[in-house]
Amino acid sequence: MAQDGELDLFHAILDAGSFAGAARQLGVTPSAVSKRISQMEGRIGAPLFVRTTRRMTLTEAGRTYAAGTKDILARLTQVENDIAEGTGAIRGPIRMTASTALGRRKVLPIVLDFSESYPDVDIDLTLTDALVDLVEDRYDLAVRSAVLPDSSLIARRLADNRRIICASPDYVERRGAPTVPEDLSGHACLTLNVSGPFNAWRLMGDRDSPTDLGRGFSCNSLDALHAACLRGLGIARLPSFLVADDIVAGRLLALLSEAEERSDRSAISLLRPPNEVVPRRVRLLVDALVEGFRHHV
Structure with a gap:
């Protein structure tokens, strides 16, 4: 068996967590997987897996082999993708996530435009306000509008995450407008x-x-706080991508603008795992997101 095929087999077992799972993934029998791994171990001269009736674990040699070959397999896959994408349509999967309100208002239109331009790219978009683990959950990209913790993720700033303190004209008429930040305690x-x-x-x-x-x-x-603010239930501090149009139309009034201008701002950021190899389809979507936020936020 060719060594690149052995790499595929070895990492399929790691991904599936078992020989049987890798066999299903590759469309072969479990005995064929076991035989090929035995041949591989014989060539290397060391066992790679400890197999019992209940579980399968990597040996020390297996852990060394896994760490040393992961990037090699990724590079082989990238070379094949580059050749295929250079001679035909851009294709393949992209798994991404974004926070719900930001995703619905700003990310989704860009992604839908991208999908129309590249119909052979299969985008799996999850909108959630929970912070997901990009590496553990195998996401290619994430768009977030929060202060980012220190991590190994690669971050690219897309736009300022400007927030605006606002209320409906009806609320201001009933309760008055705060003139200094300290007034907010009474609202x-x-x-x-x-x-x-x-x-x-x-x-x-x-x-x-x-x-x-x-x-x-x-x-x-x-989105719910935005709706409550429009209904006159109180004062909210919301991202500009949610309320800018409402302020222009007079549905909401900006409050304490001077204090807000002097406050600290977070950013809308595009994150990706620290992979050395980034498929061309992912790079193209990154470019589309950067361009889309440049013009629309």
């Missing part, structure tokens, strides 16, 4: 009911002491 403030920095309204550049907020409607969805 109904709309917040997320999940942990994280979103509810820490650090205005006037104050990093250490978030502004005290009055209690109001709370939910785990930015």
Whole structure:
């Protein structure tokens, strides 16, 4: 068996977690997988797996082989993809994720345009406000609008994540408008009911002491807070991609603009795992996202 075929087999076993799973994935019998791995171990001169009736684990030699060949297999796959994509249509899968409101408003239109341009690329898009593990869950890309923790992920800034404190004209008429950040403690403030920095309204550049907020409607969805703000239930601090059109149309009023301008801003970022080899289809989608956010955010 050719060594590149052995690499495919070895890593298929790692991905599937068993010889039987790799056999199903490759369309061969479990005995054929076992025979080929035995031949491979004989050639290398060391066992790669410890096989028992209940589980399969890598030996020390197996762990060394896995670590040393993962990039080789990725490079072989990339060479084949580059040849295929250079002579025909761009094709293959892309798995990506984005936060719900940002994904629905900004990411999805770009992805749909990309899908129309490259119909042979199969995009699997998950919209969720949960922070997913790109490496563990095997995502190619993620678009996030939060402060990013230190990690090995490759990050590219797409746009400022400007937030705007706002309320409906009806709310301001009934309750008045805050003139300084300290006034917010006496107002109904709309917040997320999940942990994280979103509810820490650090205005006037104050990093250490978030502004005290009055209690109001709370939910785990930015779209829901947006709807509550439009209904006049309180004051919200929402991303500009959600409320900019409402402010222009007069459905919402921007409040405490001077304080907001002096506050710290996060960014909308495009993340990908630290893979040395990035398929051309993924690079093209990255370019489309960068261009799309440049013109529309």
